[in-house]
Amino acid sequence: TQRYDVVVVGGGAAGCAVTASLLRRSPELRIAVVEPRDQHYYQPGWTLVGAGIFERARTERAMARCIPNGAQWIRAAVAGFEPEKQCIVLEDGNRIGYRALVVCPGLSLDWDAVEGLKATLGKNGVTSNYQFELAPYTWQLVQNLRRGLALFTQPPMPIKCAGAPQKALYLSCDWWRKEGVLKDIEVEFSSAGAVLFGVPTFVPPLMKYVERYNARLNFNTTLTAVDGPAQKAWFKQVNAAGNSQIIEKDFDFLHAVPSQHAPDFIRQSPLANVDGWVEADHETLRHPRYGNIFSLGDVCAAPNAKTAAAVRKQAPVVAENVIAVLTGKGPRALYDGYGSCPLTVERGKVVLAEFGYGGTLLPTFPLDPAVPRRLAWELKVKMMPSIYFDMMLRGREWLAEPKHLPHEPMPVEATAACNF
Numbered sequence: 374t375q376r377y378d379v380v381v382v383g384g385g386a387a388g389c390a391v392t393a394s395l396l397r398r399s400p401e402l403r404i405a406v407v408e409p410r411d412q413h414y415y416q417p418g419w420t421l422v423g424a425g426i427f428e429r430a431r432t433e434r435a436m437a438r439c440i441p442n443g444a445q446w447i448r449a450a451v452a453g454f455e456p457e458k459q460c461i462v463l464e465d466g467n468r469i470g471y472r473a474l475v476v477c478p479g480l481s482l483d484w485d486a487v488e489g490l491k492a493t494l495g496k497n498g499v500t501s502n503y504q505f506e507l508a509p510y511t512w513q514l515v516q517n518l519r520r521g522l523a524l525f526t527q528p529p530m531p532i533k534c535a536g537a538p539q540k541a542l543y544l545s546c547d548w549w550r551k552e553g554v555l556k557d558i559e560v561e562f563s564s565a566g567a568v569l570f571g572v573p574t575f576v577p578p579l580m581k582y583v584e585r586y587n588a589r590l591n592f593n594t595t596l597t598a599v600d601g602p603a604q605k606a607w608f609k610q611v612n613a614a615g616n617s618q619i620i621e622k623d624f625d626f627l628h629a630v631p632s633q634h635a636p637d638f639i640r641q642s643p644l645a646n647v648d649g650w651v652e653a654d655h656e657t658l659r660h661p662r663y664g665n666i667f668s669l670g671d672v673c674a675a676p677n678a679k680t681a682a683a684v685r686k687q688a689p690v691v692a693e694n695v696i697a698v699l700t701g702k703g704p705r706a707l708y709d710g711y712g713s714c715p716l717t718v719e720r721g722k723v724v725l726a727e728f729g730y731g732g733t734l735l736p737t738f739p740l741d742p743a744v745p746r747r748l749a750w751e752l753k754v755k756m757m758p759s760i761y762f763d764m765m766l767r768g769r770e771w772l773a774e775p776k777h778l779p780h781e782p783m784p785v786e787a788t789a790a791c792n793f
């Protein structure tokens with residue numbers, strides 16, 4: 374069995390960022406990144422692809438360019454974990470050993486949760502910005518729609534970038550409004566949730582745009598089935614008394630967001646909590662039962678907003694804590710739950726929602742965060758791709774210094790069990 378100081382599962386936003394952070398701190402570490410895909414995606418750009426603002430190619434980069442120099446790329450998929458033996462198991466049955474493990478394979482999109490959806494994606498006016506291949510189709514549909522019913526949906530939480538389903542609505546409506554066709558388009562946003570956005574501060578500015586675009590909001594309403602060729606969609610709506618009814622709609626445009634859950638190989642592993650996500654202390658991001666295992670990114674069970682912005686703050690925390698554990702100390706770096714959602718309410722304006730655990734506002738700039746701003750738009754459109762590729766994935770930590778436990782490292786009973 375090959376053995377590394379650190380094995381990182383997944384070479385997405387979290388895997389590359391944490392590897393870069395580790396190597397910046399300790400270039401001598403032997404790190405393997407296990408990642409099966411040839412391409413790495415900058416997913417936050419897909420909202421802009423769906424609105425004709427970015428070319429799709431800007432959101433894709435060869436994985437070989439993203440995995441930090443100095444780490445070994447193992448091009449394979451992980452199938453299971455043997456934490457007692459400090460090993461992961463690959464799909465081909467090979468095992469790889471580690472002294473510390475970082476688990477960040479993202480989440481799975483469950484297109485099959487909505488009957489008939491998969492078969493009609495990319496056809497019949499049905500699209501989703503949640504997939505690289507489909508985001509350009511969103512833009513094509515938006516440009517072609519002149520009248521009719523446009524539906525936007527949001528599945529049950531948790532999902533990655535919880536604002537993305539409504540960002541698709543705002544940018545589409547903004548285009549239709551400027552083209553003068555919005556008056557002939559009926560717009561509905563149906564969400565499985567009970568509120569427009571989870572942090573109340575941001576609801577009033579968003580509601581202004583909902584009103585401007587004359588969009589109808591349907592809460593507690595979940596897309597359950599689609600008939601693409603007939604352009605029909607069915608929703609299950611639950612009322613205040615808990616009774617549900619099925620609603621049928623004839624649509625001309627449907628932007629659907631799939632249900633999301635932890636990947637199967639994680640759900641079935643000893644690392645998972647009851648909901649399938651990788652268990653982790655919310656602050657140190659260390660597994661509560663296996664002291665040399667950490668998690669971050671979308672797969673992590675911590676109750677932060679699942680965003681690349683969260684990863685930017687989590688990566689240095691995990692890097693510091695992994696190094697602490699490798700040197701026999703307890704983890705001291707703490708994550709505050711920071712996540713961010715740049716709500717693109719119109720071309721040229723963004724409500725930059727930045728918040729931590731419990732909905733605490735954590736604005737980077739000393740400005741009222743509830744105001745839609747051009748500055749935040751410029752940040753999202755002009756700066757974010759390079760902050761992501763050239764800083765975050767390279768371990769250049771900008772305004773991401775973690776807080777630390779003020780006292781000596783916590784006791785490390787769990788790490789004592791590891792045969793370093």
Ligand code: FAD
Binds near residue numbers: 383388409681
């Ligand atoms: P990913 O980046 O998805 O990477 C997971 C990696 O793990 C993948 O490369 C995958 O191939 C690999 N993997 C999977 N299975 C295995 C396996 N078995 N073995 C090994 N490797 C495996 N975030 C923001 O901050 N701001 C935004 O505005 C924003 N907008 C978004 C809009 C959309 C439409 C979408 C889809 C996402 C958006 N996000 C946004 C969310 C952001 O993209 C994710 O939160 C972020 O990519 C999470 O990083 P991750 O590394 O956990 O997962």
